[in-house]
Amino acid sequence: MAVIHDVIPAFELFQPMTVDDALVLQSRYGAKAWVLAGGLDSFDWFKDRIKRPEVVIDLSQIKELRGVRTVSDGIEIGAMTTLTEVVRHPMIREKYGILPKAAELAASPQIRNQGTLGGNVSQDARCWYYRGGWPCYRAGGNICYADTPSGLNREHAILDADRCVAVNPSDTAPALIALDAKMVVRTPRGEKVVNAEDYFIGPGIDITRMTILQPGDLLTAIRIPSTWAGAKFYFEKVRDRNVWDFALVNVASAMVASGNTIERIRLVVNGVAAHPVRLTAVEAAVAGKPRNEETAELAAELAVRGAKPLQHNGYKVPLMRNLVKRAIRGVVGEEAA
Amino acid sequence: MAGNESADPGISNQVKISRRDIIKGVIAAGAVSSTSYLFRGSTLLAQASAPGSVERLITLNVNGQQRRVDVMKQETLAMTLRYKLGLTGTKIGCDQAECGACTVLMDDVPYYSCSVFTHTVRDKKIVTIEGLAGADGKLHPVQQGVVEEQGFQCAFCMPGFVMSAVGFLKTNPNPTRAELAHGISGNLCRCQDYDKILTALMRGAEHMRKA
Amino acid sequence: MNLIEWAQSPWGQQVPVHIGWSLLWVSAIGGLLFLIGHAIYVAYWAKPAHAHSNASAAAASGVAAQVPERVARHSLGARLFHLIMAISMFALLLTAFLPKVGVRFPWVTYHWIAGIVLTISIVYHIIHAIFWLDFWSIWPDEEDREDAVRRFRRALGQSAPAPRKFAKYPLENKLYHTIVMLAGLAVVVTGVFMMKRVQTPFFIRNPYLFGDMTWGWMYVLHGLAGIGFVGLVTVHVYFAIRPEKLFITKSMIFGWITREQYLEHHDPQRWPVSEEASEAGPSKSTKVPA
């Protein structure tokens, strides 16, 4: 059968108005259904005719999934809130500045106008073999093409790889983990709330999924506790092009310091594993230490411990090291972050 | 529509050359009638009535007009605009939300129309490049800026850039050159005339502020 | 339901990638149905197999005196092997299929470690069986066939000579061993190659050892053998706990059976209790005249 990567195949479209209706549809069509948020990840799959659902459930009409609400402890952001809305939201900018900073570095203006926070954190891997429709582990196959003697893995994982070496491409995910955000998930069995860092899974757990979401589940909102409101934030994304490009590595940190001493910190790196990597060991090690080059060096060395680079992504080790350094001590020569 | 009224000079010339109907049919940016079969119907059978099931025949608000149009479930806005409404000013450069040539405004916000399902924008006000100039043909200030500065080269990316700029300038009417560059950074130009494009669009912003 | 999952190779060719995992349930249910069927058969149709010929009875009474208290049935080595194999087999099945049924954990490392244990134990067993054990005792022979036919005809109510008593192993046991051996060799051989596809301390990962098609079929074979074991293990456990077979199960633990069990189930001519056979056992047996 000849292959063609153009023209979206026909499917049935549903545009529920409420989350309940969406869940009904999801349970009715199960694995046949594809849930569409902003759609920017989905369109690639559809147009390349690689993933071809019979039914698409478009969440765009569900009002309750949009907008930012203040809740008892912190804020709740609807999963369908666009990245632009997050970037422009005055209160988020003021208290949780790292999130808009990360969101603004994602993709391009048009994509941020359409792409949603829920979609950005839940997006699929960008491994070019996988996206090219090669039948790899992540596509349900029995091989990883990127981790072979001739594999092209410049953009791939240096940590926690298990057969598949793809990385998580999200920019907002590490920021949310740094903010200790909680993901609100509706399942057929009711609602559950999970820590952002537990929302993401590696290939060892499920090689075909990036998150805990199973068919029938729906991410409805993201809660950010006030724990880290107004903390000292650092976010940096290193990429090839200055717009519309995925992170080679990005780093997100939230730090509370008294004077020059680090009281507590949350430190997350993405683009190095199939899930954002929270560096708990580093967090513990630098707590109570002065915010200086020495501490930064210590953190950096600790961070890359156990890194297993592939042929073409060895540079990610020094890159991750340096970004962690910067997250601790800021960029020398610039205002401390 | 702009598309329909502007019979292409090249083509009208051919109309002289030949009298056969098929050529009369060749008009720049075809009439809806000639293109309504770009896509055939959904291959799926009529769906069971379910919450959120959608009708194919919808009304779109495009450039201030209500347009009735038959839209497939999987149809993108770019295809609807180009092949069903004859608005070919909206270009398809990559069809993958990467180049911005298909950028249109929806409620004043720039979107990649190649990556929006037409059914999701029923309730939005859509403006394409054809809808910028006044009915009297008076150019939009941003268009004016482009003309004055001879912005762009092959101009395939131009409609998208202009729509992005107009959308951005509505939120930030007085940007620095760098801010404008960020605002329109979702658009690609392979003639790489970026420097002149920025000059032209900065001039457009200036006109917009005066207007 | 697909028997085999196919995919389009990077070159656009249809290649198998693995079996349809729904076959897992087929195998499990198949195993259950078999044991239910067998239970019913034994309960209602199976005629008592002990109506045996006088000749053998006489022989039995004749030899009874010489048969030791405890007849050694499984050497320590054989039992250890069986134990280790059983453990690794369970580990393999759990690590392979729990994730498939929704219990998710990083299973690959445990799986290949258990796989190595199984492989080594099987290699040991083959060598041990060839050089130390009564190698042929486990293979079905002509007499087993005749007895099976007899038993079957009697079950159908037809007249047939009474089947003889078993030699060392009952036919079911032998057949089971044969199937397990085939499936076992299949998983082990494919499994060893498949380790080249994952990160292990032993190889540099190289999935391009074979072509897409060869690998595909290898995965299918591994999968088929794997789910096969689900049914086989179910059946095995079933037989292990059947009352009339319990003495065999015990012997796999303690290594010996009683004289009574020996005389009741086994034909001393087909399984003469000899020094070699009993030395491993804890019995103070004396030689049986041939």
Added chain:
Amino acid sequence: MTTKPTTANYKLIGKNYTTPEIVAKVTGKAKYAEDFRADGMLFCKLALSPMPHARVRSIDMRAALAMPGVKAILTMDELPAPADSITDNGTVILANPKGFRALTMEPLFQGQPILAVAAVDELTAADAIEKIKIDLEPLPFVVDPLASLRPGGPNARLDGNVWVRVPPPPSQAGRPAAVTPPELQTLKWTREDFEDAKQGRLPMGKPTEQWSVGDVDAGLKNAALVLDETFVTPNTSHQCMETRTAMAYWQNGKVFVHTGTQSTSQTVPAIARWLGIDPSNVVFISEYTGGGFGSKITGDITLVIPALLSKKTGAPVMMRISREEEHYIGRGRPSLLGRMKVGFSKEGRITALDMYVVCDNGPYDMVGDSFSAGRIVSVLYQPQAMRWRSVTVLTNTPPRTSQSSPGGMQGIAIMEPVLAKAARKLGLDQVAVRRINAPEGKAPFGPLVAGKQAYATSAFIKEALDRGAEQFKWNERKLLTGKRNGSKVRGVGVAISTYSGGTTGFDGLFVIKPDGKIYIQSGVGNLGTESWTDVHRVVAELLGVPWEKCEIAWGNTAKNLPWTCPSGGSQTTHAMTRAAHAVTMDARKKLQEIAAKDLGGKPEDYEVANERVFRKGGGAGMTLARAAQRAVQLGGVYDGHELPKDINKFTVVSATALSGQGLLAVARDTYPHDGNTFSFVASFAEVEVDVETGQYHILDYLAYADVGTVLHPKALGGQILGRSILGIGHTLGQKWVYDQHYGLPVAKRFYHTKPPTILDIPDKMAWGAVEIPDPETPIGARGVGEPPVGGGCAAILNALSDALGDEIFRRAPVTSDVILAALEAGRPVQDPLRSNI
């Protein structure tokens, strides 16, 4: 024409103006190929090869043909055979039977079209493609040129792995020798040859082509410094914003084709050749083209697919080429693997240059990039002795073709880092080193032909260097570089660059009608360089007619256009201002003659200005409108009923169709032209590198051009800076990525292949022009499309090595991973010897 004419007194030339089509562009009314519709129009989709090299055993299209709405399927056996072509001077170019064709039964790269389906809509066509069974037999493949040259390495084609130019057959009396296609041969290097590869040096096995001038070995022996450097340039796709979409239909035996092109006129014979029909049966429409950069010189051969499907189905057929398809069939610039042994005197003068290049040609028609690279290096750096050797290797990757500054960009990118390193080693100023080697006047270059080298018409690159260095404040900036500020370090770079700047011998055609207006016919393709209109400003300028009174017909061969150069190789500005000048002189002569006939005296007593022809020193005269009426009455040569003998037959057809409408001016450019025309650019850049992330950005960029007379400043600026960034893109990140095991590309999206965005360009950009007219052409104007490309690429490379040192990169692009890995290891870590990363 030896004295340098001045441009000061022009009224239109050198002035900005609003081009005639820009309003249509900015309002969305400009129609590109995919914007046309026709009643009953069908849509076609392509089935592409999934393998890098295979043979089609069988095709089962029954299921597809059975689908409602599927109208026809086209395969290779329905394509006309490749046909010879004939140049203007009658030279026959023999068809290459091994050249690229629209469809194939032996695909030589992934993505090569095997068949096309026409259906009532795209969805049906696409679904039909998936119903077609194509049984393919995989064949040996190679996606890296050196891999193919290794002993026992695979060949991209069953009958060879390298192109070799062969001498033409003896020419028949009177007719120039035919141009024969290159020959496919098999070449393998020895194990010993590959020893060098171990040190990351390009192996230099047996070449297939070479030339040499002067004593290279002596030059190297007597040099104060000898450098031996290997550098690799990337394969890059043209990635025009508009894909090579085409629409076609047939009417009364004529085929009407809509698609993008770089030449309206020259695409007609190409279409005729590809379809095996007479040019008079081709109507070609292309008012607007969404970028070409060399990939659409005469449209694209795949346009025959909708044309043939249209013939087969009797309905118009639209072939919308997707972005992924464009990646496969949209052509690309070949990677050059280069090695330079260069000897320098202590003053930095190049005493000898030994150049070896391996060209990653792709599987089809031979590209001239490696030859052109040698030629450009030779003219730009004027080595006292030079040897050039090359192998053009076939790989199972998309077909290559000229891309802005084909070979020039690569040659300059390979050479400039060597020059930069030499300057550092010799403790010399970078500008000075370039100045001392830069060409001047009638600079010689290239191989010896009949005992002597060819030479340039003129070169004022030294002026460009001087003025550029001053404007860029080079001497101040260079002192501030290389110093760390936190994790940031700055560097400045300069590079010189050149490419051919024009051709000669094309036709001009316009009619002065009784309404007093000038109706100018333009066969130039409209790529947005605006040369299609700029060159005709010459007519209004020399006739003294306001631009508003000039109407230009373009973009549709039914509008009777003259024979014109293709807008490639930066020819148009030079070639077509000459033609415009020639045709204006023809009009002036005819006006003078008409005036003399009516008002007495000799033609030369009359002059033409202010829309009139009148007796010198005032007195009797007549308006151009009146003269146009008289021309019609007089007929003959005046209204086009008699035409000059030397114009192209294509122009004859057009002029004949226009005859009798007014004063018809038509002429061929026969002006003398001593030498080869080159344009030059001096590029300056400052970069800032962050050594903790490997990221860098360009703070400032200046390109100072020597392009002769400036026609249209804004358009020129757009070209100089736009094409500079095209080159800069090759440094920033543009590349192909191929999986060597399957021979397939994994980088097909923009976010993989990295064309520069508006946020990747320099913070500040500026351009200048020395504005010294070329003495060998009447208006003094040269082309500018290509020359800035190499300079842009190399200026950034040089700025990076100025900031980081020489031992960081061995290839372009230079991305953050390359920089970080090299800084970490203290040496270049990437494998420099692969054309794809």
